[in-house]
Amino acid sequence: MREERFDVIVVGLGAMGAAALYQLAKDGAKAVGIDRYVPPHVQGSSHGDTRVTRLAVGEGPAYIPLVRRSHLIWRELEAQSGEDLFEQCGVLVMTSSGAPTLHHGVADFTARTTELARQHGIAHEVLTASQIRMRFPQFGPIRDDAIGYFEPEGGFVRPERCIAAQLNAARELGAVLVTDATVRSIRSEGATVRIKAGDRAFVADKVIVCAGMWSASLLGEPFSTLLKVCRQKLFWFKLEAPSIFPEDSPSFILTHGPSETDACYGFPPIPGEGSMKIATEQYSGLHSLDALDRNVSEAEAEEMFRSHVLGQIAGVTSDLVKASVCAYTVTPDHNFIIDEHPTLANVTVVSACSGHGFKHSAAIGEAVAQRCLRGQSQIDLSAFSLRRFF
Ligand SMILES: Cc1cc2nc3c(=O)[nH]c(=O)nc-3n(C[C@H](O)[C@H](O)[C@H](O)COP(=O)(O)OP(=O)(O)OC[C@H]3O[C@@H](n4cnc5c(N)ncnc54)[C@H](O)[C@@H]3O)c2cc1C
Structure with missing residues (x-):
């Protein structure tokens, strides 16, 4: 089989891979991106219309340069593509619980987010329950001791x-896209890496693997031990007519009880759609990817409305407009892994981006492209190294 030669191969063209391929092509590398489907698609972790973005990333300060840079890259891509990619409607993080809370593995998420904003000079307002009710009547039912953090840049x-947008730009800059081709093997041999995908063979100096929920099966240990894939459900509930839930609302994260399951997040209604998207986070892992049930049942929709909308959010009916299933790929500490593969030389692994990776993806793509082409990135990625687990 004739081998096709590139400087860099990107495996997986979802959030991380599309960003990496675009940045490699922009930097003048001869790059190819390979995906098992035709991205963007609904089989992985990057579908469902919207993703929250915020600068004060309560998951930790190492993320802040990534999200800041990503916001700039989204704007650059908007100017190039003419598409609306980033809606700066603000983000409202609220805790409305009488007991200590846990969210994304972080205790007291609203307080942590506020503290980070103060430390990093991020514009924000701290709101009391009555201020939240006055400005955002859709959250009228919150407790009197609730606290809120409003960030206008989110x-x-x-x-x-x-x-x-990133795949189109990459293609225009000369990158090759190979879709409907599953990478079956990755072999490092001296200074090169060989890949087989579908009925084609590729060779490159460097490979970046962004395989999302398929990372463990493609990469083996230690990823199969470290990564857990968790089924997530997204719900769009019809708004009341007339509704007090306005289209110019902020995105929101609401923690309304002590356990990790007492939290939800949602989005302003997309103009003209008449519905509000809301979701929770689930951390029970699947025993195999074949076990991922891609259908949302009526009972699951009822449970979602009863536990997270009723008595928490006003202006929304229990009528389900649509629903979708997506997957988180989670590490034991909920933080990313962006590092060299420990046994495959010249292979960088980028994909265990848990439930909070999209907002950082544009800058992660840029940073891994810089690492591949120049040996180091402008943004420090050391917090995401594999070494922290060993
Ligand atoms: C329900 C849900 C809500 C989320 N909400 C937020 C949010 O509000 N804010 C936020 O910042 N983040 C959020 N995230 C996280 C964010 O969306 C993910 O971190 C990010 O999309 C993951 O991107 P990825 O590139 O790692 O994976 P994916 O986008 O799934 O891409 C992986 C790609 O690899 C391809 N692939 C896999 N194996 C192979 C192979 N062997 N050969 C070829 N191709 C292969 C797949 O086809 C796929 O296209 C959410 C995630 C989910 C699931």
């Missing part, structure tokens, strides 16, 4: 559009 990004 909002949401459109994942499918971001991926498409």
Whole structure:
């Protein structure tokens, strides 16, 4: 079989891979991106219309340069593509619980977010329950002791559009896209890496693997031990007519009880759609990817409405407009892994981006492209190294 030669191969063209391929092509590398489907698609972790973005990333300060840089890259891509990618509608983080809370593995998420904003000079307002009710009547039912954090520079990004914009730009800059081709093997031999995908063979100096929920099966140990894939459900509930839930609302994260399951997040209604998207985070892992049930049942929709909308959010009915299943790929500490593969030389692994990766993806793509082409990145990625687990 004739081998096709490139400087860099990107495996997986979802959030991380599309960003990496775009940045490699922009930097003049001869790059190819390979995906088992035709991205953007609904089989992985990057679909469902919207993703929350915020600068004060309560998951930790190492993320802040990534999200800041990503916001700039989304704007650059908007100017190039003419697409709306980043809606800066603000983000409202609220805790409305009488007991200590846990969210994304972080205790007291609202307080942590506020503290980070103060430390890093991020514009924000701290709101009392009555201020939240006055400005955002859709959260009228919150407890009297609730606290809120409002960040005007946050909002949401459109994942499918971001991926498409970066892949189109990459193609225009000379990158090759190979879709409907599953990478079956990755072999390091001296200074090169060989890949087989579908009925084609590729060879390159460097490979970046961004395989999302398929990372463990493609990469083996230690990823199969470290990564857990968790089924997530997204719900769009119809708004009341007339509704007090306005289209110019911020994205929101609401923790309304002590356990990790007492939290939800959601988005302003997309103009003209008449519905509000809301979701929770689930951390029970699948025993195999074949066990991923891609259908949302009526009972699951009822449970979602009863536990997270009723008595928490006003202006929304229990009528389900649509639903979708997506997957998180989670590490034991909920933080990313962006590092060299420990046994495959010249292979960088980028994909265990848990439930909070999209907002950082544009800058992660840029940083890994810099690492591949120049040996180091402008943004420090050391917090995401594999070594922290050993
Ligand atoms: C329900 C849900 C809500 C989320 N909400 C937020 C949010 O509000 N804010 C936020 O910042 N983040 C959020 N995230 C996280 C964010 O969306 C993910 O971190 C990010 O999209 C993951 O991107 P990825 O590139 O790692 O994976 P994916 O986008 O799934 O891409 C992986 C790609 O690899 C391809 N692939 C896999 N194996 C192979 C192979 N062997 N050969 C070829 N191709 C292969 C797949 O086809 C796929 O296209 C959410 C995630 C989910 C699931």
